[in-house]
Amino acid sequence: MSAALALRRGGFDGAIAIVDSDPREPYERPPLSKTLLSNHASLLKPIVDPATYREEGIDLLGGLGVCGLDSGAHRVLLDDGTALDADRVLLATGVAARDLNLVSGPRPNVLRLRTADDAGALATWLARGGPLVIVGGGFIGLELAAEARRAGIDTTVVEMAPLPLYGPAGPAIGQLVRELHEANGVRFHLSTTVAAMNSTHTSREVHEVVLNDGTRLPAAVVVVGVGVIPRDELARSAGVATDGGIVVDEYGRTENPWLWAAGDVASQPHPHLQTRGRIEHWDVALRHGEAVGLSMAGQLTALDAPPYFWSDQYDQTLQSFGRSRPGDTFVLRRDATPARFLGFWLRDSQVAAVMGLDCPREVRAGKQLIESGVTITANELADPDTDLRAISRRGALAKPRTEISQGISGQPADRHAGSPRST
Missing domain, CATH: 3.50.50.60 (FAD/NAD(P)-binding domain)
Structure with missing residues (x-):
């Protein structure tokens, strides 16, 4: 959905079809485990208002699976025997439970x-x-x-x-x-x-x-x-490279110019990963979908924001930005308890990742430290009295970044001509 709406914001005015084997309108997945027993109504919270499909000219083809891709004819083969002509195809097939x-x-x-x-x-x-x-x-x-x-x-x-x-x-x-x-x-x-x-x-x-x-x-x-396994069968059947996910460049392009991939299934280069890989987080899928959608519309956009995830457990929320690597120095703040804690991963005297339970302001400050690239010591991070936001302002951002808006709810990007006619 994020990619489809970004295509429109990026100036693409051709036909867009979303094919989904689930017959229901696309719904949010996080509530399935976070509010399973406490709020049944939230289990089918739609990703967007149903009127959005009509307003944006998006055809939602629910209850249909894709059984094959004909790269030569540029056709998507559906399991009901029909086919869709497409100038470009985005694979956002996600992962399956192991x-x-x-x-x-x-x-x-x-x-x-x-x-x-x-x-x-x-x-x-x-x-x-x-x-x-x-x-x-x-x-x-x-x-x-x-x-x-x-x-x-x-x-x-x-x-x-x-x-x-x-x-x-x-x-x-x-x-x-x-x-x-x-x-x-x-x-x-x-x-x-x-x-x-x-x-x-x-x-x-x-x-x-x-x-x-x-x-x-x-x-x-x-x-x-x-754990999960990537649903990359369609890509493999089309002869596209996979390595535990569909191999894409920083813009979501596979080696086949007709095929793109985004979200959990995409093995992507990312500045916060040591090597290319898949990032299985809702926020990253949202932002990666938007970046790839803009790229498909002709506005090449790379995702470089620190990966973010959250997890609701009891009345507390665990949050994290960035990705740790082997060799990083872990620092736990000295006031940590099972009900509230904050931890950092240091790499070359800079914060590479932060994770905290029930301390959202501090986690956000940790994100600012990651993005600023400012140097900081383990003792400063471990001290509960350290003003993390003040330290993040100590240095300018390491380099200008391409900002990705908040996906589905973000502001429209500039329109761009010269896009394909059907996706």
Whole structure:
């Protein structure tokens, strides 16, 4: 949606069609895990007002899948046997949930959480009560654990790493997050994996999760949140390079000038990544979609803003800007508690990333430090009395940046002629 609206703001006045296998109008995905049990109405919050499609001249083709791409004829082949002619095609196919593949055939109470259908099924199962076993201690698993505990459901998280969020946040923040959840009644089984899921002979429902250390966990519902895989099949079938995502340049172009890619599925060069890669965050998808949409309209625009994400857990919000790398120095502010903390990653005496729980002003100041490139010491960052915003003003921005507006709700860009006629 962000790319389609940016095409219009960029001056493209030809036909635009959005093809989506989901028959519903495009809806926001973050509420699926953040407000699953507390606010059912928000589960189908539309991305834009439905009138927008008509006002912007966008054809929404819901309930249709794409079964192939004919690069030679510039046609998109749909699974109902029809085809669309297109001068340019954007692949914004996202990612799919990874499976454990431990059971043969479907198990009705073993669920994933990617779509509104998944969320509806999960809410129905959880209405019956627990125990709930969540496999995966990442953001989705922890958000769901928080929602379940708020509803009084017995909840256990199984994670192969030594701590939750160990990969993106490291051991210090991982330990604080663990303590936050344990204080709310979540049990963790860490540094372990699932070896089997047992069901009775008379039912296909799983009633027990067996861990590789022999632990047996009773389960009424099992949710698997062990990562994702890019939905890059169409790109591969069209002969486009992939490397764990669809390979694009800084403007979203693949090696095939007919095909572009944006969002979670795109393997992009980004100044905050050590090497090209995918960034699986809502805000980045929004901004990357806008940048690529403008580029498709003829206004070449690169996304270089520090990657941002947030995660709602209980009544607190975890936020982060930037990306850490191996070799960075981690600094935790000295007043950190499981209910409120702030951490930084230092690289060459400059802030490369910041993550904080329930301290939005300080996290925003951390973003300013990242963008300014000002030098700062670990002692200054660790001191709760340090005025981070004053330090960020100590130096000018390292270099001028191409600002990306707030995507769908942003201000229109200048119109630009010479764009293709159909996308």
